Amino acid sequence: MSALLEFREVSVVYGGVTAVDKVSMSAEAGQIHGLIGPNGAGKSTLFNVASGLVQPRQGTVLLEGADITAMGSYKRARLRMARTFQQLELFGVLSVYDNVLTAAEIRRSWARDHSDSKADALQALERTGLAEMAQERSDRLPTGLARLLEVARALATRPKVLLLDEPAAGLNEQETRTLGKLLIGLADDGLAIVLVEHDMDLVMQICSVVTVLNLGKVLLTAAPDDVRKDQAVLSAYLGSAEVNV
Numbered sequence: 134m135s136a137l138l139e140f141r142e143v144s145v146v147y148g149g150v151t152a153v154d155k156v157s158m159s160a161e162a163g164q165i166h167g168l169i170g171p172n173g174a175g176k177s178t179l180f181n182v183a184s185g186l187v188q189p190r191q192g193t194v195l196l197e198g199a200d201i202t203a204m205g206s207y208k209r210a211r212l213r214m215a216r217t218f219q220q221l222e223l224f225g226v227l228s229v230y231d232n233v234l235t236a237a238e239i240r241r242s243w244a245r246d247h248s249d250s251k252a253d254a255l256q257a258l259e260r261t262g263l264a265e266m267a268q269e270r271s272d273r274l275p276t277g278l279a280r281l282l283e284v285a286r287a288l289a290t291r292p293k294v295l296l297l298d299e300p301a302a303g304l305n306e307q308e309t310r311t312l313g314k315l316l317i318g319l320a321d322d323g324l325a326i327v328l329v330e331h332d333m334d335l336v337m338q339i340c341s342v343v344t345v346l347n348l349g350k351v352l353l354t355a356a357p358d359d360v361r362k363d364q365a366v367l368s369a370y371l372g373s374a375e376v377n378v
């Protein structure tokens with residue numbers, strides 16, 4: 134297995150607060166890597182480091198073995214890494230199709246190839262089951278579909294690494310199952326997926342490995358069954374009403 138994305142001893146400090154503390158983890162091709170932890174553990178901050186929105190105080194980020202830690206956001210946007218946001222970042226007035234097409238066209242303008250953005254957009258919509266709603270205005274979508282649209286937009290950029298920040302938030306059980314199947318299929322196609330998610334059932338079902346963060350530090354990285362049994366994980370979650378491990 135090969136690490137497509139790797140964090141080595143990454144630390145982020147906001148003011149005096151260490152939000153991420155010497156975190157090492159890697160995402161392999163073909164795997165869904167769960168990243169869990171109580172609110173404020175540093176999960177979204179780690180994604181911000183990967184996508185260049187936040188510069189780490191220390192440590193290294195590697196994509197396909199290349200050090201991208203100091204890469205500017207303009208260059209970094211061309212990397213084959215895509216993410217979704219905890220707070221949805223869709224173009225509300227645009228249709229579902231145009232949201233995805235925009236993402237595909239931005240990718241094509243970086244890649245300067247002659248790929249067909251429309252075909253990429255349609256493929257991403259088919260993949261996420263949104264093709265039938267292509268002409269809907271995206272701000273009219275219910276939350277579950279809007280989250281899928283974020284994933285579709287990410288896919289339209291042809292990523293190798295996909296970072297998903299709470300994609301199941303606001304989804305009902307059936308939508309969550311659909312999302313789970315989609316992610317398993319994408320991993321089978323060889324994507325490296327990092328999944329930040331509070332839905333423990335989903336995490337335990339679809340992730341092959343899980344990293345637990347607490348107060349910015351890695352508590353452990355292990356198979357889902359071992360995470361479930363771990364005493365330190367249970368203690369970290371104690372008193373957190375929204376998570377049942």
Ligand SMILES: Nc1ncnc2c1ncn2[C@@H]1O[C@H](COP(=O)(O)OP(=O)(O)O)[C@@H](O)[C@H]1O
Binds near residue numbers: 150171175176177179
């Ligand atoms: N832009 C910011 N400025 C200052 N502190 C921040 C900022 N973003 C996050 N933090 C702090 O960093 C810590 C980790 O936050 P975050 O990465 O959002 O956690 P999570 O996604 O695991 O809930 C928290 O203590 C949070 O308050």
Ligand SMILES: [Mg+2]
Binds near residue numbers: 176177178219
């Ligand atoms: Mg977060």
